[in-house]
Amino acid sequence: MSAKEYDIAIIGAGVVGCAVARELSRYELGIVVIDKESDVCEGTSKANSAIIHGGFDAEPSTLKAKLNVRGNQLMDTLSKELDIPFLRCGAMVTCREEAEITKLEELLERGKKNGVPDMRILSREEAHEMEPNLDDRVCAALYCPTSGIVDPFAMTVAFAENAYANDAEFMLSTEVTGISKNETGFGISTTKGEINAGIVINCAGVYADKIHDMVCAPSFKITARRGEYMLLDRSAGDTVGKTIFQLPTKLGKGVLVTPTIHGNLLMGPTAEDIDDKEDTATTRDGLSTVRAKSALSVRNIPYNQVITSFSGLRATADTGDFIIREDSLAKGFIDVAGIESPGLSSAPAIAEYVRDIVGGILTLNEKKDFIPTRKGITLLAMLSVEKRAELIKQNPAYGQMICRCSQVSEGEIADSINRPLGATTLDGVKRRTGAGMGRCQAGFCSPKVIAMLAEKLGIPMSEVKKNG
Numbered sequence: 001m002s003a004k005e006y007d008i009a010i011i012g013a014g015v016v017g018c019a020v021a022r023e024l025s026r027y028e029l030g031i032v033v034i035d036k037e038s039d040v041c042e043g044t045s046k047a048n049s050a051i052i053h054g055g056f057d058a059e060p061s062t063l064k065a066k067l068n069v070r071g072n073q074l075m076d077t078l079s080k081e082l083d084i085p086f087l088r089c090g091a092m093v094t095c096r097e098e099a100e101i102t103k104l105e106e107l108l109e110r111g112k113k114n115g116v117p118d119m120r121i122l123s124r125e126e127a128h129e130m131e132p133n134l135d136d137r138v139c140a141a142l143y144c145p146t147s148g149i150v151d152p153f154a155m156t157v158a159f160a161e162n163a164y165a166n167d168a169e170f171m172l173s174t175e176v177t178g179i180s181k182n183e184t185g186f187g188i189s190t191t192k193g194e195i196n197a198g199i200v201i202n203c204a205g206v207y208a209d210k211i212h213d214m215v216c217a218p219s220f221k222i223t224a225r226r227g228e229y230m231l232l233d234r235s236a237g238d239t240v241g242k243t244i245f246q247l248p249t250k251l252g253k254g255v256l257v258t259p260t261i262h263g264n265l266l267m268g269p270t271a272e273d274i275d276d277k278e279d280t281a282t283t284r285d286g287l288s289t290v291r292a293k294s295a296l297s298v299r300n301i302p303y304n305q306v307i308t309s310f311s312g313l314r315a316t317a318d319t320g321d322f323i324i325r326e327d328s329l330a331k332g333f334i335d336v337a338g339i340e341s342p343g344l345s346s347a348p349a350i351a352e353y354v355r356d357i358v359g360g361i362l363t364l365n366e367k368k369d370f371i372p373t374r375k376g377i378t379l380l381a382m383l384s385v386e387k388r389a390e391l392i393k394q395n396p397a398y399g400q401m402i403c404r405c406s407q408v409s410e411g412e413i414a415d416s417i418n419r420p421l422g423a424t425t426l427d428g429v430k431r432r433t434g435a436g437m438g439r440c441q442a443g444f445c446s447p448k449v450i451a452m453l454a455e456k457l458g459i460p461m462s463e464v465k466k467n468g
Contacts, residue, residue, distance in 0.1 A: 003195050005197075006032045006197045007031065007198050008199050013156075016045075017035070020336065020351045021168045025162070025166035031163070032169045032197070033171070038173045044343070047227075049266065050344070051148070055111065055114050059110070060110060063353075069115050071345045085151045085261045086148055091243040092127065092244055093107060093248075094140075094297045100140075101121070104140060120142075122143050131298075133299055135295070151262070162374040164420050171192060175190060186199075186333065200215070201336060202334065202335045202336060208323075212337065219327075220338065226272045226286075226313055227313075228290055229267065229311065239301055242258075243258040246296060257298045262434060262437070282309045316340050321338065323338045332361060334357055377415050377432060398410070398411035403435035406437050413448075425453070426450065435449060
């Protein structure tokens with residue numbers, strides 16, 4: 001069988017790979033997105049702080065600084081176009097020693113150089129008035145009102161679904177095993193056959209160095225940096241109204257305390273460099289660190305309301321900055337690597353940056369029929385009583401409650417399975433609808449969700465997977 005031909009092959013279906021696919025789907029291009037997992041957003045993008053950073057932390061003139069600020073600016077329009085849950089709740093960086101206020105001032109000046117608007121230093125009184133549960137020893141804070149919170153999975157799915165609606169193809173459960181340069185571009189060997197692409201865009205997260213080295217001389221190394229988190233019940237969601245940071249260190253922005261877009265409270269992450277790029281285990285020491293360090297900035301955290309813990313892996317490059325460039329010796333091979341924090345915030349701007357690189361390689365012709373909008377799943381819990389009743393009248397499946405903790409109905413779960421690039425696993429349903437994210441952590445709703453997945457996929461219930 002002859003290899004299928006594409007103009008663009010994107011390796012990696014995380015938030016960056018899907019954002020790039022959506023941006024390039026504006027043009028008359030044949031696009032395929034390849035990922036070894038069974039769903040989009042199964043790697044770094046699914047397990048992070050879910051913050052749209054203001055952009056004051058990165059060193060001025062770096063890609064991290066430039067693309068973070070631009071990505072933040074794009075979020076209002078994107079959230080409306082693609083129906084992404086997003087809230088500009090603001091952020092504070094706290095300090096506990098008077099001598100450290102100079103470090104806040106340095107961050108303020110850095111933010112100004114990066115183009116972050118409306119930042120200011122808060123006095124002790126101002127900070128505690130704004131956030132009454134700040135630790136008593138917090139003596140000042142840097143306030144950034146443009147920071148926000150988002151659902152990272154919803155954001156990734158939105159990019160992917162919109163790219164799919166604009167004719168991008170997705171090859172999931174497909175691992176890239178080799179890449180070779182040929183006369184027209186690249187031959188890509190996968191576990192599901194061969195494809196050819198004129199341009200390859202490497203968005204492979206923690207495996208970006210491995211993909212790069214398949215076709216190019218080694219030029220960077222990606223280290224997996226594990227971060228552990230604790231998630232609290234929605235009853236704790238009003239402990240703080242803004243994202244609360246501590247002064248950053250060389251390993252990152254430290255342990256934060258933040259509300260989530262779904263009304264929970266999130267604490268973390270730790271920062272531990274590890275060799276295993278699949279090791280997302282949580283540890284007693286890691287979670288103890290999260291608990292101890294979160295208490296340095298916020299008091300009255302109801303730790304007895306913790307409903308789950310998890311960890312994610314950040315793709316940390318040895319260059320110290322994002323790596324976004326066409327390889328000088330392998331023309332048409334574009335690395336998008338080392339996309340650690342603020343990668344989620346930067347993703348829309350990274351997509352524009354990659355588009356411009358692609359535009360320097362081939363001619364981009366805009367589609368006349370590009371679809372810029374996408375409608376997400378209608379979530380019953382977000383509707384008024386009147387609108388719920390109207391929806392249930394139209395489709396009685398919305399009146400059958402499956403997940404009582406998160407108030408998710410059979411209709412919503414069916415939508416998550418049946419829509420383009422629909423869920424094929426328990427976690428896929430959970431991340432699209434919230435089913436299983438509540439206090440019981442899927443203890444009661446799993447059997448019904450498994451049955452619905454099995455029916456749709458045409459497989460026995462015993463073969464339905466949690467993820468992967």
